[in-house]
Amino acid sequence: MNIFFFNLQTLCHAQKKKVLQILHLFISLVYFQCLIKKYLFLCVFAAVTEGAGLLPDGPLQKAVGDSVRFNTSNTPTETLILTVTWKFKGENIFVATPANNKTTPGYEDRIIYFPSTASLELRNLLTNDSGEYKVEIISSTGATDEGSTTLEVLEAVSGVTVSPNSPVEGTPVNLTCDASGFIDTRKWMKGSSDLTLTDNMTLYDNDKVLSFNVVNKKDTGEYKCNISNPVSSMEAKLLFVVNYGPENVEITGESEVKEGSPIKLSCVAKSVPDAFYSWLLNGTLIYNDSKEFLKNSAGHSDRGEYTCKTWNKITEKTSFAVLRLSVTGTKKTQADDNELNYADIKSFQRKNGERVQLGSQDTTTQYSEVKVNNNPSTSSPPTYDVHMQRINKPTPQPPQTSFFVVQ
Known part of the structure; x- marks a missing residue:
C-alpha cells in the first residue's frame, strides 16, 4: 500500500x-x-506492481517425477481474459486464448491448465525442468499482469548405505554413508541420540565419512545415517559390532582327581564372535570343538598338562589357558594284592662289562618277590611251593631272555 x-x-x-x-x-x-x-x-x-504477488515466491522445490502447480493470485472474475502465456527460460511452453490453447511439443502430456485463475500444473518433473517460469495475463480491458518464480527439481535420496560391518578392535575403521540423488545434509546418530564425537572420531568429506582412529569394543552399537534434501530424506542403519579376542581365557575344574573318578574341565574366553575351542594333553590334541572336556573314568595316563586353545576366525587371534591335573590312588582287587611276580635271575653284568654267574645251574632255583616302584609288600611272600599250590598252575618256566642287574 x-x-x-x-x-x-x-x-x-x-x-x-x-x-x-x-x-x-x-x-x-x-x-x-x-x-x-x-x-x-x-x-x-x-x-499492482509488475509480477508482485501474482506467483508464489521461489524457489519451489520438488522431486523428480513429482508435479508442481504454479498457482496465480488471480481470483475468478467476470472480466474476460484475452491471452495467458506461460514461459520457461524465456520460451513459450503454453498459450491460452478464448479460441484455443497451444502447448509446446514436449509438454503435451505434462501440462494441465486452470482457466478460471490462469494457473498451470506441470507433471512428471525432470531435473532439466529447473529454472525460471513466467506468466503474462492480458485482460479485455487491456490490463497486463506479469509474474515469475523459480523451480528446483531435485533427485530424491535413495539407496542410503553405511559400511563396513566387520571391524576388528585395535584397527582404524571408516564408516561411509552414501546415497543416490541430491544430497543436502547428512546426520549421524548412535542409538536414538545424535552422535557425540570423541577424541577417537572424526567426520570429514561433508560428513560422509565417520572415521575411528582406533576402534574399541566400547564403540559397538547401532549407528544411523540420515541423508536429506528439501524434497526427501532417507535413513540407513548399521549394527556396528567390534570384533575382538579371544582374551581372558580360563579353565575351571579340579586339578586333582582320584583314579576312576570322572574328569570335567570347562574353558571360557571373552571373544566376539564366539571362539573355537580345542583341548590338548601334554601337547597332543585330544578333543575339539567344545568348551568342555569330559571323561567318565580317570586313569594314570590322564594326568598331565591340559591346554585349552581358543581361536577367533575374524581377528585370527589365538589364546591359551593351562591346567595341570594329577591322578591319585590306585584301584586294587584282592587277587591283585596276593599276586606275586617271580623271575629267574641267572647272571648279571658289572659296569666293566664282566658277567657274573649266579648260583649253580644244577641247583634248585630260588624265587624272591619283585617289588614295583620300590613299594614294600603288604605281607610276607609265601614259598614258591605254597604259591603254586594256591593258584594251581604249573611251575613258571624261566624266559629265554636273561635279565641283567646293572650296579
Whole structure:
C-alpha cells in the first residue's frame, strides 16, 4: 500500500494538471480513492506492481517425477481474459486464448491448465525442468499482469548405505554413508541420540565419512545415517559390532582327581564372535570343538598338562589357558594284592662289562618277590611251593631272555 500526499495549494495550475495526467495513466492498474478537504488532496491507492504477488515466491522445490502447480493470485472474475502465456527460460511452453490453447511439443502430456485463475500444473518433473517460469495475463480491458518464480527439481535420496560391518578392535575403521540423488545434509546418530564425537572420531568429506582412529569394543552399537534434501530424506542403519579376542581365557575344574573318578574341565574366553575351542594333553590334541572336556573314568595316563586353545576366525587371534591335573590312588582287587611276580635271575653284568654267574645251574632255583616302584609288600611272600599250590598252575618256566642287574 503506497500513500501519496499532494498539497494542491502549493502547486501551480500546470503542476496540478500534470499530477492528474499521471493518475489517469495508472487508472488501469490503480484503485484509488481521493478525499478532498479544503486544499489538501489525499489519494490512497493500491498499485499492482509488475509480477508482485501474482506467483508464489521461489524457489519451489520438488522431486523428480513429482508435479508442481504454479498457482496465480488471480481470483475468478467476470472480466474476460484475452491471452495467458506461460514461459520457461524465456520460451513459450503454453498459450491460452478464448479460441484455443497451444502447448509446446514436449509438454503435451505434462501440462494441465486452470482457466478460471490462469494457473498451470506441470507433471512428471525432470531435473532439466529447473529454472525460471513466467506468466503474462492480458485482460479485455487491456490490463497486463506479469509474474515469475523459480523451480528446483531435485533427485530424491535413495539407496542410503553405511559400511563396513566387520571391524576388528585395535584397527582404524571408516564408516561411509552414501546415497543416490541430491544430497543436502547428512546426520549421524548412535542409538536414538545424535552422535557425540570423541577424541577417537572424526567426520570429514561433508560428513560422509565417520572415521575411528582406533576402534574399541566400547564403540559397538547401532549407528544411523540420515541423508536429506528439501524434497526427501532417507535413513540407513548399521549394527556396528567390534570384533575382538579371544582374551581372558580360563579353565575351571579340579586339578586333582582320584583314579576312576570322572574328569570335567570347562574353558571360557571373552571373544566376539564366539571362539573355537580345542583341548590338548601334554601337547597332543585330544578333543575339539567344545568348551568342555569330559571323561567318565580317570586313569594314570590322564594326568598331565591340559591346554585349552581358543581361536577367533575374524581377528585370527589365538589364546591359551593351562591346567595341570594329577591322578591319585590306585584301584586294587584282592587277587591283585596276593599276586606275586617271580623271575629267574641267572647272571648279571658289572659296569666293566664282566658277567657274573649266579648260583649253580644244577641247583634248585630260588624265587624272591619283585617289588614295583620300590613299594614294600603288604605281607610276607609265601614259598614258591605254597604259591603254586594256591593258584594251581604249573611251575613258571624261566624266559629265554636273561635279565641283567646293572650296579
